[in-house]
Amino acid sequence: MKRGLKGLSVIVTLAMLLILLGGALVTKTGSGDGCGDSWPLCNGELIPSNITFELVIELSHRLVSGASGILVLLLCVWAWIALGHIREVRPLAFISFFFLVLQALIGAAAVMWGQSDAVLALHFGISLISFASVLLLTLIIFEVDKKFDADSVVIGSTMKKHIYGSILYTYVVVYTGALVRHKEASLACPDIPFCSNAAGWLPGDINQWIQMGHRTAATLIFVWILIAFIHAFKHYRDQKNIYYSWLIALVLVTMQAISGMLVVVTRLNLGLALAHALIISLLFGVLSYLTLLATRSKRTK
Template sequence: MSRGKIAFFTIILTYFLIVFGGYVASSESGMGCGPEWPLCNGEVIPDLQGDTLIEFGHRVIGALLFFLTIIIFVKVKKENSSNLERTVANWMLGLLILQLVMGAIVVFYHLPSIIITIHLLIAMIFLGILIWFWRFNSGYVIRESNDNHQIKKHINRIVILLFITIGLGAYIKHQHYGLACGWLECGAEAIPSTIPEILQSIHRLLAILSTFYILFTTYKVFSIYNSRLKTHMVLALVVILIQLIIGVMTIVSLVSISFAVLHLAAATLLFAIVVDARTLIRD
């Protein structure tokens, strides 16, 4: 199987692992294997039921992801790859190893919020690298010109905005600050005064800013000849609008598991779409 196809399957698996990880956290199943890693409740294969089944399933998917990543890494090293590909492959493997270490820390120290947040953000960077590998090995790119150079800068900023928004949202969730504000208002005062209210307000502001920036960039993209980039940006705009609705429903439902997981799923999909749009533009 070609490197591009393996990268594509690894992207799908990474996306599923991130979303499933959100379910593990939302269902409070993260300690289903106890404070042990890599063993689960002292066993290689534990009694698979309840929280243990959920957490162990997450670990099994992670192991499969590690295996596929090693295959990509070996292929890059063995094939006639560019220095850039080799460097990115090193970063990819390094991030995956760091991710495994962070996962172990999460278990050993009973799910600290900041570590879980970093765990998610590393997964997002890893997903971005996989998308880069997949697109790098496809034949479709947009060569940079004066026009799309500006678009590239806009998309770079959107990626950073989304990355920060996702990280802050994860921290808010795991600190149980999700209901610090209502779906529209935030506290009795005009200006939020408590830490949970402030963080939730910043998260919402970043989400709104991201929405308008994607709308602006989509408008700019439509002045460029390329149809593939237009499709990406329109899709990103649709997903972020859906994400805003899911965000409201998450609050209305008092942060139900289903809406919390959907919120993460939409955010991850949006991040992947925008990163893929960025990889289309190449120097």
């Protein structure tokens, strides 16, 4: 039974990543209207007759999301029954499924009635919460036989502030990035690092403000994670899960910054843009794991 639950949890975690990338692909290819304004049918048909590139992208995303929803529900029920005695399992099971359903409903509402760019930008962030919850649920499932041991950590108040603050701020950065995509402001400032075409080096219109706001927010999260890693290097090298989590976070945030710049330089290369979405998802997952550790730490250093 444990082996089956572990296998399912890994499959569901990967499926949630596919949902995140699929949603990013839909946005970046402009395929949101690939099935017209009908949902869950495609152009009012169960089997579409007029196949287009946008339709294939949108329909594939819907099918993956639907299949993943069934798998997430199965994982949540199974984990609830088998491991419900563990403190975090039931809340994470509920959050995983609830936010997956919520992102599906927002997506359906956007198809049928349309939504503002500000609301659509929430879609990726909501999916990210569902992914992170499934990831933590997977780690807890493996933790049962001590492959992941989150109870042995001792975290001080300074480190806890870094953990809680950075994950909340990273979510804000994610939202600003999603807003850039939905406002089609990715090339509003085609130069790096500033809007050199703007008077006085300041953004000249709303799209440039959105783009530069995201760049500024992304720079600050890089600095924050670097500071947190230095703190971990000085005080937590004996606690490998803390130290290596921050090291991985630093590598990921560096890759995120580089991929973001390359997206602009290459004028929205699709592969780089999807890599950008993947890296921020993995970074949020690592910070979520650190948050789990922080909530379990009873003592301080």
